[in-house]
Amino acid sequence: MKQLVYLAALLFFIGCAPKPKVTMNAWEQERMNRIKQDFCISESQVKEYIRKYIPDVTDAQMRQWEKSNALECMVIDGERRYFRNAGPNLFRIDSAAYCVKVATEGVQLSKSEKVNKEHLPKVIDAVKQTGEYRVMPKRMRVTYTLTVEPNAVPDGNIIRCWLPYPRTDERRQQQVKLLKTSEAKYLLAPSSCKHSTLYMEQKAIRNEPTVFSESFEYTSYAEWHHLKSADILPYDTTSTLYKEYTSERAPHIRFSPRIKQLSSRLTQGETNPLLKAQRIFAWINRYFPWASAREYSTIENIPEYVLDNRHGDCGQVSLLFITLCRCSGIPAHFQSGFMMHPGEWNLHDWAEIYFQGIGWVPVDQSFGIPTFAENMDQRMFFLGGIDSWRMIVNDDYSMPLVPAKKFPRSETVDFQRGEVEWEGGNLYFNKWKYNMEIEYLN
Missing domain, CATH: 2.60.40 (Immunoglobulin-like)
Known part of the structure; x- marks a missing residue:
C-alpha cells in the first residue's frame, strides 16, 4: 500500500516538473557566479579583521599568507578578492597566527565539545557495561x-x-x-x-x-566499537561490497598519483585495516585543521583541494579520509546530515568504514582526536564511534x-x-x- 501511495505521488509531481534547460556554458557561468559570492570581501576588509589580533599587519605578511594558502583569495575581474571567512580562517590554518589569537583569547571548547566532554565517557562506559554497540x-x-x-x-x-x-x-x-x-x-x-x-x-x-x-x-543513538586489530578479519576482496567501496568515484574520489603515493606512505609496512585507518585518521587530524569552506559545487576535486590548501571543513576532510582509505583497500563511504548538539546544531559530514567481521563503523574525521580526551578510548572515539547528537540524511554524496x-x-x-x-x-x-x-x- 505504501508503495502505491509513493508511486501515485511521484507520478503527480513528475507531471508538474519543468524540462531541463541548462547547458555546460550556462553551468560554468553559474559556477563563476557562485565563486564571486564566496570571494566577496576586499583586502581592506580582511586587514580590518586581522588587525584585531595583529595591529601592525603588513602587505608582505598578507602576500606570504596568500602564497601558503592560509589566506584564501583569487583575482576576479582584475581585482584581488578574498573568501568571505578568510580572516577567521587565517587564525585556524596558520600556526603562528593561531598562537597569536590563543595568546589573546585562550583556548576554549566549543559548545559541542563541552557536550561531548561529558557525553563520550558515558557512551564508552555504557557500551562496556551492556555489551551493546548502540546506546544512550x-x-x-x-x-x-x-x-x-x-x-x-x-x-x-x-x-x-x-x-x-x-x-x-x-x-x-x-x-x-x-x-x-x-x-x-x-x-x-x-x-x-x-x-x-x-x-x-x-x-x-x-x-x-x-x-x-x-x-x-x-x-538518535550513539555508537561505539571497542576496536582491536586482532578482531579484524581479512577482507573478501571478491565481494560486491568490497569492490564498490574501494573503487574510485568521479569527481571527488580519485586515485591520483599524489593520493596513491600518500596512501602508500601512510600505510607503509602495515597490513591490518584498523591500524591503516588509524594512521590515516591521525595524520589528517594533525595536519589539516578545520576551517570554514567555500561552496563544494565550485571545487573540482575536494580531496586535492584539501591537500593544496592544508585545511578543510567536515565534508572536505571526510572525503580525503574516504579516498585514502579506499586507495588503501579499506571500504569507505560518505555520510552526512546535521550535528544536533544542544546549543550548537549545524550541518555536518562524516564517514563510515567497513571491517570484515565487524561491519560498518562511523568515523568523524573533523571531530578527530578530542583535545579533552583523557585516555586512548576517548582519543580514538571518533574512529569507530559517534555521539548521540546526530540527524542522518545522506548515505552518499552527489x-x-x-x-x-x-x-x-x-x-x-x-x-x-x-x-x-x-x-x-x-x-x-x-x-x-x-x-x-x-x-x-x-
Whole structure:
C-alpha cells in the first residue's frame, strides 16, 4: 500500500516538473557566479579583521599568507578578492597566527565539545557495561523551515522544494515520525534513495515570502566499537561490497598519483585495516585543521583541494579520509546530515568504514582526536564511534533527488539545507534561508 501511495505521488509531481534547460556554458557561468559570492570581501576588509589580533599587519605578511594558502583569495575581474571567512580562517590554518589569537583569547571548547566532554565517557562506559554497540538514545522533535524571499520567483509560478528528512533505514536512527507539513501534498523519498528528502510545491505570491516547513520526531543513538586489530578479519576482496567501496568515484574520489603515493606512505609496512585507518585518521587530524569552506559545487576535486590548501571543513576532510582509505583497500563511504548538539546544531559530514567481521563503523574525521580526551578510548572515539547528537540524511554524496531536480543543485555534493527551483532555474542559497528548531524530549 505504501508503495502505491509513493508511486501515485511521484507520478503527480513528475507531471508538474519543468524540462531541463541548462547547458555546460550556462553551468560554468553559474559556477563563476557562485565563486564571486564566496570571494566577496576586499583586502581592506580582511586587514580590518586581522588587525584585531595583529595591529601592525603588513602587505608582505598578507602576500606570504596568500602564497601558503592560509589566506584564501583569487583575482576576479582584475581585482584581488578574498573568501568571505578568510580572516577567521587565517587564525585556524596558520600556526603562528593561531598562537597569536590563543595568546589573546585562550583556548576554549566549543559548545559541542563541552557536550561531548561529558557525553563520550558515558557512551564508552555504557557500551562496556551492556555489551551493546548502540546506546544512550536521544529523542528529538524538529521543525525545519525553508523561506524563499519575496519575488525571487514571479507571481503565480510553481516553486519546487526539497527539504532534508531523517533517514528511516539507519541502525543509529529509529522511530522516525512525520508530524506535520506546510503543504497537504508531499513526497517522501523511499529509503533506497541516498539523499533522504521531503518534497513539496507552492505557488509564488507577489511581495510575499514562500515558506515550506516540516515537523518530525526521531531517536538518535550513539555508537561505539571497542576496536582491536586482532578482531579484524581479512577482507573478501571478491565481494560486491568490497569492490564498490574501494573503487574510485568521479569527481571527488580519485586515485591520483599524489593520493596513491600518500596512501602508500601512510600505510607503509602495515597490513591490518584498523591500524591503516588509524594512521590515516591521525595524520589528517594533525595536519589539516578545520576551517570554514567555500561552496563544494565550485571545487573540482575536494580531496586535492584539501591537500593544496592544508585545511578543510567536515565534508572536505571526510572525503580525503574516504579516498585514502579506499586507495588503501579499506571500504569507505560518505555520510552526512546535521550535528544536533544542544546549543550548537549545524550541518555536518562524516564517514563510515567497513571491517570484515565487524561491519560498518562511523568515523568523524573533523571531530578527530578530542583535545579533552583523557585516555586512548576517548582519543580514538571518533574512529569507530559517534555521539548521540546526530540527524542522518545522506548515505552518499552527489546522488539523484526524488523527484529529479531539473536544474543544477545549489549544493552538488552534499544535501542538507535543502534545494529549491522553478521553471526559470535553480534558486541559489542567496535567494532563501533555512532554520531548525529542536526540542529535546529526553
